[in-house]
Amino acid sequence: MRRILFSLLLGLAAGAGSLAATAPADTEIVRAVEKWRGERVGRLTAPDGWLSLIGLHFLQPGPNRVGSAADNDIVLAKGPARLGTATFAADGQITLELAAGAAATYEDAPFTKTVLRPEQGTTPGALVKFGTVSLYALERGGKMALRVKDSASPRLTGFLGIDYFPIDPRWVLAATWVPYEKARFVPYTNSRGQPDRALVPGKAVFTYQGQTYEIEPHDDGPGTRPYFVLSDTTSGTETYGAARFLYIDRPAGGPLVLDFNRMQNPPCAFTPFAACPLPAKGNRLPFPVRAGEKRYRGEEH
Structure with missing residues:
Protein backbone atom coordinates (compact mmCIF):
# COMPACT_ATOMS: atom_id res chain seq x y z
CA MET A 1 0.00 0.00 0.00
CA ALA A 46 1.69 12.61 24.77
CA PRO A 47 2.48 12.82 28.52
CA ASP A 48 6.16 13.18 27.59
CA GLY A 49 5.64 15.12 24.34
CA TRP A 50 7.02 18.56 23.53
CA LEU A 51 4.14 20.29 25.31
CA SER A 52 5.22 18.68 28.58
CA LEU A 53 8.55 20.56 28.69
CA ILE A 54 8.89 22.89 31.67
CA GLY A 55 12.64 23.44 31.76
CA LEU A 56 16.03 23.16 30.10
CA HIS A 57 18.79 23.84 32.62
CA PHE A 58 22.48 23.90 31.70
CA LEU A 59 24.85 22.41 34.24
CA GLN A 60 27.89 24.20 35.61
CA PRO A 61 31.04 22.19 36.40
CA GLY A 62 30.93 20.77 39.90
CA PRO A 63 27.89 20.59 42.20
CA ASN A 64 24.55 22.07 41.10
CA ARG A 65 21.80 22.28 43.73
CA VAL A 66 18.47 21.29 42.18
CA GLY A 67 14.95 22.05 43.44
CA SER A 68 12.02 24.45 43.22
CA ALA A 69 13.28 26.83 45.93
CA ALA A 70 14.63 30.09 44.52
CA ASP A 71 18.08 29.71 46.10
CA ASN A 72 18.95 26.55 44.15
CA ASP A 73 21.49 26.68 41.33
CA ILE A 74 18.89 25.01 39.11
CA VAL A 75 15.40 26.21 39.95
CA LEU A 76 12.71 23.75 38.87
CA ALA A 77 9.30 25.03 37.83
CA LYS A 78 7.74 22.20 39.82
CA GLY A 79 8.96 19.68 42.38
CA PRO A 80 10.36 19.56 45.90
CA ALA A 81 12.10 22.63 47.28
CA ARG A 82 15.28 20.55 47.60
CA LEU A 83 15.48 17.67 45.16
CA GLY A 84 19.21 17.12 45.49
CA THR A 85 22.61 17.91 44.00
CA ALA A 86 23.67 17.17 40.42
CA THR A 87 27.46 17.03 40.22
CA PHE A 88 28.96 17.52 36.76
CA ALA A 89 32.44 15.99 36.83
CA ALA A 90 35.39 16.87 34.59
CA ASP A 91 35.05 13.51 32.80
CA GLY A 92 31.48 14.39 31.78
CA GLN A 93 29.79 12.13 34.32
CA ILE A 94 26.70 13.54 36.04
CA THR A 95 25.80 12.21 39.50
CA LEU A 96 22.51 13.06 41.19
CA GLU A 97 22.29 12.66 44.97
CA LEU A 98 18.90 13.26 46.56
CA ALA A 99 18.50 15.71 49.42
CA ALA A 100 17.36 14.46 52.82
CA GLY A 101 13.63 13.80 52.71
CA ALA A 102 13.38 13.90 48.89
CA ALA A 103 11.93 10.90 47.08
CA ALA A 104 12.34 10.01 43.41
CA THR A 105 12.93 7.06 41.11
CA TYR A 106 15.64 6.44 38.54
CA GLU A 107 14.61 4.09 35.73
CA ASP A 108 11.52 3.34 37.85
CA ALA A 109 13.51 2.22 40.92
CA PRO A 110 13.94 4.21 44.16
CA PHE A 111 17.43 5.63 44.72
CA THR A 112 19.41 8.05 46.85
CA LYS A 113 22.43 8.54 44.58
CA THR A 114 22.97 7.57 40.95
CA VAL A 115 24.94 8.36 37.81
CA LEU A 116 22.64 9.77 35.13
CA ARG A 117 22.74 8.10 31.72
CA PRO A 118 22.32 10.95 29.23
CA GLU A 119 20.51 10.94 25.93
CA GLN A 120 22.71 9.42 23.23
CA GLY A 121 21.56 10.00 19.66
CA THR A 122 18.17 8.34 19.35
CA THR A 123 18.52 6.58 22.73
CA PRO A 124 16.56 8.54 25.36
CA GLY A 125 18.21 9.57 28.58
CA ALA A 126 17.33 7.57 31.70
CA LEU A 127 14.52 9.25 33.63
CA VAL A 128 14.46 10.59 37.15
CA LYS A 129 10.79 10.86 38.21
CA PHE A 130 9.09 12.63 41.09
CA GLY A 131 5.33 13.11 41.01
CA THR A 132 4.22 14.16 37.51
CA VAL A 133 7.69 15.55 36.78
CA SER A 134 10.64 13.81 35.13
CA LEU A 135 14.11 14.91 34.10
CA TYR A 136 17.05 13.53 32.19
CA ALA A 137 20.48 14.65 31.04
CA LEU A 138 21.36 15.59 27.47
CA GLU A 139 23.85 17.60 25.45
CA ARG A 140 22.82 20.72 23.57
CA GLY A 141 25.11 23.12 21.78
CA GLY A 142 28.17 21.44 23.27
CA LYS A 143 26.88 21.82 26.84
CA MET A 144 25.29 19.33 29.23
CA ALA A 145 21.84 20.11 30.56
CA LEU A 146 18.87 18.71 32.43
CA ARG A 147 15.64 18.60 30.45
CA VAL A 148 12.54 18.67 32.67
CA LYS A 149 9.06 17.51 31.70
CA ASP A 150 5.70 17.54 33.48
CA SER A 151 2.80 15.38 32.31
CA ALA A 152 0.49 17.98 33.90
CA SER A 153 2.19 20.97 32.25
CA PRO A 154 -0.15 23.93 31.59
CA ARG A 155 1.04 23.98 27.97
CA LEU A 156 -0.08 20.37 27.63
CA THR A 157 -3.37 20.63 29.49
CA GLY A 158 -4.13 23.95 27.77
CA PHE A 159 -3.15 22.85 24.25
CA LEU A 160 -5.05 24.94 21.69
Whole structure:
Protein backbone atom coordinates (compact mmCIF):
# COMPACT_ATOMS: atom_id res chain seq x y z
CA MET A 1 0.00 0.00 0.00
CA ARG A 2 2.81 2.38 0.87
CA ARG A 3 4.50 1.75 -2.51
CA ILE A 4 1.21 2.35 -4.33
CA LEU A 5 0.69 5.63 -2.48
CA PHE A 6 4.27 6.70 -3.27
CA SER A 7 3.67 6.01 -6.98
CA LEU A 8 0.43 7.98 -6.81
CA LEU A 9 2.16 10.90 -5.12
CA LEU A 10 5.04 10.81 -7.60
CA GLY A 11 2.66 10.79 -10.55
CA LEU A 12 0.74 13.74 -9.17
CA ALA A 13 3.89 15.60 -8.19
CA ALA A 14 5.35 15.34 -11.68
CA GLY A 15 2.94 18.00 -12.87
CA ALA A 16 2.69 20.03 -9.70
CA GLY A 17 5.47 22.57 -10.13
CA SER A 18 2.94 25.40 -10.37
CA LEU A 19 -0.09 26.38 -8.33
CA ALA A 20 -1.67 28.36 -11.16
CA ALA A 21 -4.49 25.93 -11.91
CA THR A 22 -7.11 24.58 -9.54
CA ALA A 23 -6.86 20.84 -8.91
CA PRO A 24 -9.31 18.70 -6.93
CA ALA A 25 -7.92 17.20 -3.73
CA ASP A 26 -6.99 13.58 -4.34
CA THR A 27 -8.76 11.32 -1.85
CA GLU A 28 -5.73 9.17 -1.05
CA ILE A 29 -3.49 12.17 -0.48
CA VAL A 30 -6.07 13.83 1.76
CA ARG A 31 -6.51 10.64 3.78
CA ALA A 32 -2.77 10.21 4.17
CA VAL A 33 -2.25 13.79 5.33
CA GLU A 34 -5.20 13.61 7.73
CA LYS A 35 -3.77 10.40 9.20
CA TRP A 36 -0.39 12.09 9.57
CA ARG A 37 -2.02 15.05 11.31
CA GLY A 38 -3.69 12.80 13.85
CA GLU A 39 -0.46 10.95 14.60
CA ARG A 40 1.43 14.22 14.86
CA VAL A 41 -0.99 15.67 17.42
CA GLY A 42 -0.86 12.38 19.33
CA ARG A 43 2.92 12.62 19.66
CA LEU A 44 2.78 16.30 20.56
CA THR A 45 0.20 15.79 23.30
CA ALA A 46 1.69 12.61 24.77
CA PRO A 47 2.48 12.82 28.52
CA ASP A 48 6.16 13.18 27.59
CA GLY A 49 5.64 15.12 24.34
CA TRP A 50 7.02 18.56 23.53
CA LEU A 51 4.14 20.29 25.31
CA SER A 52 5.22 18.68 28.58
CA LEU A 53 8.55 20.56 28.69
CA ILE A 54 8.89 22.89 31.67
CA GLY A 55 12.64 23.44 31.76
CA LEU A 56 16.03 23.16 30.10
CA HIS A 57 18.79 23.84 32.62
CA PHE A 58 22.48 23.90 31.70
CA LEU A 59 24.85 22.41 34.24
CA GLN A 60 27.89 24.20 35.61
CA PRO A 61 31.04 22.19 36.40
CA GLY A 62 30.93 20.77 39.90
CA PRO A 63 27.89 20.59 42.20
CA ASN A 64 24.55 22.07 41.10
CA ARG A 65 21.80 22.28 43.73
CA VAL A 66 18.47 21.29 42.18
CA GLY A 67 14.95 22.05 43.44
CA SER A 68 12.02 24.45 43.22
CA ALA A 69 13.28 26.83 45.93
CA ALA A 70 14.63 30.09 44.52
CA ASP A 71 18.08 29.71 46.10
CA ASN A 72 18.95 26.55 44.15
CA ASP A 73 21.49 26.68 41.33
CA ILE A 74 18.89 25.01 39.11
CA VAL A 75 15.40 26.21 39.95
CA LEU A 76 12.71 23.75 38.87
CA ALA A 77 9.30 25.03 37.83
CA LYS A 78 7.74 22.20 39.82
CA GLY A 79 8.96 19.68 42.38
CA PRO A 80 10.36 19.56 45.90
CA ALA A 81 12.10 22.63 47.28
CA ARG A 82 15.28 20.55 47.60
CA LEU A 83 15.48 17.67 45.16
CA GLY A 84 19.21 17.12 45.49
CA THR A 85 22.61 17.91 44.00
CA ALA A 86 23.67 17.17 40.42
CA THR A 87 27.46 17.03 40.22
CA PHE A 88 28.96 17.52 36.76
CA ALA A 89 32.44 15.99 36.83
CA ALA A 90 35.39 16.87 34.59
CA ASP A 91 35.05 13.51 32.80
CA GLY A 92 31.48 14.39 31.78
CA GLN A 93 29.79 12.13 34.32
CA ILE A 94 26.70 13.54 36.04
CA THR A 95 25.80 12.21 39.50
CA LEU A 96 22.51 13.06 41.19
CA GLU A 97 22.29 12.66 44.97
CA LEU A 98 18.90 13.26 46.56
CA ALA A 99 18.50 15.71 49.42
CA ALA A 100 17.36 14.46 52.82
CA GLY A 101 13.63 13.80 52.71
CA ALA A 102 13.38 13.90 48.89
CA ALA A 103 11.93 10.90 47.08
CA ALA A 104 12.34 10.01 43.41
CA THR A 105 12.93 7.06 41.11
CA TYR A 106 15.64 6.44 38.54
CA GLU A 107 14.61 4.09 35.73
CA ASP A 108 11.52 3.34 37.85
CA ALA A 109 13.51 2.22 40.92
CA PRO A 110 13.94 4.21 44.16
CA PHE A 111 17.43 5.63 44.72
CA THR A 112 19.41 8.05 46.85
CA LYS A 113 22.43 8.54 44.58
CA THR A 114 22.97 7.57 40.95
CA VAL A 115 24.94 8.36 37.81
CA LEU A 116 22.64 9.77 35.13
CA ARG A 117 22.74 8.10 31.72
CA PRO A 118 22.32 10.95 29.23
CA GLU A 119 20.51 10.94 25.93
CA GLN A 120 22.71 9.42 23.23
CA GLY A 121 21.56 10.00 19.66
CA THR A 122 18.17 8.34 19.35
CA THR A 123 18.52 6.58 22.73
CA PRO A 124 16.56 8.54 25.36
CA GLY A 125 18.21 9.57 28.58
CA ALA A 126 17.33 7.57 31.70
CA LEU A 127 14.52 9.25 33.63
CA VAL A 128 14.46 10.59 37.15
CA LYS A 129 10.79 10.86 38.21
CA PHE A 130 9.09 12.63 41.09
CA GLY A 131 5.33 13.11 41.01
CA THR A 132 4.22 14.16 37.51
CA VAL A 133 7.69 15.55 36.78
CA SER A 134 10.64 13.81 35.13
CA LEU A 135 14.11 14.91 34.10
CA TYR A 136 17.05 13.53 32.19
CA ALA A 137 20.48 14.65 31.04
CA LEU A 138 21.36 15.59 27.47
CA GLU A 139 23.85 17.60 25.45
CA ARG A 140 22.82 20.72 23.57
CA GLY A 141 25.11 23.12 21.78
CA GLY A 142 28.17 21.44 23.27
CA LYS A 143 26.88 21.82 26.84
CA MET A 144 25.29 19.33 29.23
CA ALA A 145 21.84 20.11 30.56
CA LEU A 146 18.87 18.71 32.43
CA ARG A 147 15.64 18.60 30.45
CA VAL A 148 12.54 18.67 32.67
CA LYS A 149 9.06 17.51 31.70
CA ASP A 150 5.70 17.54 33.48
CA SER A 151 2.80 15.38 32.31
CA ALA A 152 0.49 17.98 33.90
CA SER A 153 2.19 20.97 32.25
CA PRO A 154 -0.15 23.93 31.59
CA ARG A 155 1.04 23.98 27.97
CA LEU A 156 -0.08 20.37 27.63
CA THR A 157 -3.37 20.63 29.49
CA GLY A 158 -4.13 23.95 27.77
CA PHE A 159 -3.15 22.85 24.25
CA LEU A 160 -5.05 24.94 21.69
CA GLY A 161 -4.80 22.55 18.77
CA ILE A 162 -3.06 23.11 15.44
CA ASP A 163 -4.36 25.27 12.61
CA TYR A 164 -3.61 24.14 9.07
CA PHE A 165 -3.72 25.39 5.54
CA PRO A 166 -6.15 23.35 3.40
CA ILE A 167 -4.70 20.10 2.09
CA ASP A 168 -3.71 20.77 -1.52
CA PRO A 169 -2.27 18.07 -3.83
CA ARG A 170 -0.54 20.82 -5.81
CA TRP A 171 1.87 21.15 -2.91
CA VAL A 172 3.05 17.58 -3.51
CA LEU A 173 6.17 18.24 -5.57
CA ALA A 174 8.44 15.86 -7.42
CA ALA A 175 12.11 16.13 -6.53
CA THR A 176 15.35 14.32 -7.23
CA TRP A 177 17.50 13.13 -4.36
CA VAL A 178 21.22 13.68 -4.95
CA PRO A 179 23.31 11.90 -2.30
CA TYR A 180 26.71 13.35 -1.52
CA GLU A 181 29.67 11.06 -2.01
CA LYS A 182 30.37 11.60 1.66
CA ALA A 183 27.94 13.10 4.17
CA ARG A 184 29.20 16.43 5.51
CA PHE A 185 28.80 18.31 8.75
CA VAL A 186 27.38 21.80 8.26
CA PRO A 187 27.58 24.40 11.05
CA TYR A 188 24.49 26.34 12.06
CA THR A 189 23.20 28.51 14.88
CA ASN A 190 20.24 27.28 16.89
CA SER A 191 17.30 29.27 18.22
CA ARG A 192 19.19 29.96 21.45
CA GLY A 193 22.08 31.53 19.57
CA GLN A 194 24.32 28.54 20.22
CA PRO A 195 26.63 27.13 17.55
CA ASP A 196 25.89 23.57 16.47
CA ARG A 197 26.31 21.38 13.43
CA ALA A 198 24.17 19.02 11.39
CA LEU A 199 25.03 15.98 9.30
CA VAL A 200 23.89 16.59 5.71
CA PRO A 201 23.81 13.44 3.53
CA GLY A 202 22.69 15.02 0.25
CA LYS A 203 20.23 17.42 -1.31
CA ALA A 204 16.77 17.46 -2.87
CA VAL A 205 16.44 19.26 -6.19
CA PHE A 206 12.99 20.41 -7.29
CA THR A 207 11.34 22.88 -9.63
CA TYR A 208 8.65 25.31 -8.57
CA GLN A 209 7.03 27.78 -10.97
CA GLY A 210 9.87 27.40 -13.44
CA GLN A 211 12.69 27.88 -10.93
CA THR A 212 14.97 25.14 -9.62
CA TYR A 213 15.76 24.92 -5.92
CA GLU A 214 18.16 22.79 -3.91
CA ILE A 215 17.50 22.11 -0.24
CA GLU A 216 19.52 20.09 2.26
CA PRO A 217 18.15 18.01 5.16
CA HIS A 218 19.53 17.32 8.60
CA ASP A 219 20.25 13.67 9.40
CA ASP A 220 20.21 12.70 13.08
CA GLY A 221 21.45 9.18 12.36
CA PRO A 222 20.13 5.60 12.15
CA GLY A 223 16.57 5.10 13.31
CA THR A 224 15.57 8.67 12.47
CA ARG A 225 14.04 10.38 9.44
CA PRO A 226 15.95 13.19 7.71
CA TYR A 227 14.20 16.55 7.82
CA PHE A 228 14.47 19.87 6.02
CA VAL A 229 14.60 23.06 8.09
CA LEU A 230 12.75 25.50 5.84
CA SER A 231 11.56 29.07 5.94
CA ASP A 232 9.51 30.87 3.29
CA THR A 233 7.88 34.25 2.80
CA THR A 234 5.04 33.37 5.19
CA SER A 235 7.51 32.85 8.06
CA GLY A 236 6.81 35.24 10.90
CA THR A 237 3.30 36.13 9.72
CA GLU A 238 1.12 33.18 8.74
CA THR A 239 3.62 30.56 9.88
CA TYR A 240 6.17 30.19 12.68
CA GLY A 241 8.88 32.80 12.37
CA ALA A 242 12.07 30.77 12.57
CA ALA A 243 11.30 27.83 10.28
CA ARG A 244 9.16 24.76 9.77
CA PHE A 245 10.31 21.17 9.40
CA LEU A 246 9.57 18.76 6.55
CA TYR A 247 10.42 15.12 7.24
CA ILE A 248 11.07 12.55 4.52
CA ASP A 249 11.68 8.83 4.46
CA ARG A 250 15.37 8.03 4.23
CA PRO A 251 16.14 8.25 0.49
CA ALA A 252 18.47 6.02 -1.49
CA GLY A 253 18.69 8.22 -4.57
CA GLY A 254 16.58 9.20 -7.54
CA PRO A 255 12.90 10.23 -7.34
CA LEU A 256 11.71 11.84 -4.14
CA VAL A 257 8.34 13.30 -3.12
CA LEU A 258 8.17 16.52 -1.12
CA ASP A 259 4.71 16.83 0.42
CA PHE A 260 4.60 20.37 1.76
CA ASN A 261 1.18 19.61 3.26
CA ARG A 262 3.25 17.97 6.00
CA MET A 263 5.28 21.06 6.89
CA GLN A 264 5.25 21.17 10.69
CA ASN A 265 6.14 23.62 13.40
CA PRO A 266 9.38 22.91 15.27
CA PRO A 267 9.31 22.22 19.01
CA CYS A 268 10.29 25.85 19.65
CA ALA A 269 6.87 26.95 18.39
CA PHE A 270 5.29 25.23 21.40
CA THR A 271 7.82 25.67 24.20
CA PRO A 272 10.66 28.04 25.10
CA PHE A 273 12.60 25.10 26.52
CA ALA A 274 13.70 23.61 23.20
CA ALA A 275 16.70 24.50 21.03
CA CYS A 276 15.86 24.33 17.33
CA PRO A 277 18.03 24.69 14.21
CA LEU A 278 17.64 27.73 12.00
CA PRO A 279 17.49 27.31 8.21
CA ALA A 280 20.59 27.45 6.05
CA LYS A 281 20.64 30.06 3.29
CA GLY A 282 19.64 27.57 0.59
CA ASN A 283 16.68 26.41 2.69
CA ARG A 284 15.13 29.88 2.86
CA LEU A 285 12.54 29.63 0.10
CA PRO A 286 11.77 32.94 -1.67
CA PHE A 287 8.07 32.16 -2.16
CA PRO A 288 5.07 31.56 0.11
CA VAL A 289 4.35 27.98 1.15
CA ARG A 290 0.72 28.09 2.25
CA ALA A 291 0.62 24.42 3.15
CA GLY A 292 1.02 22.43 6.33
CA GLU A 293 0.83 23.90 9.82
CA LYS A 294 0.08 27.55 10.47
CA ARG A 295 1.50 29.61 13.30
CA TYR A 296 0.50 28.18 16.69
CA ARG A 297 -2.08 30.36 18.45
CA GLY A 298 -0.42 29.75 21.80
CA GLU A 299 3.03 30.81 20.62
CA GLU A 300 4.85 32.86 23.26
CA HIS A 301 8.33 33.41 21.81
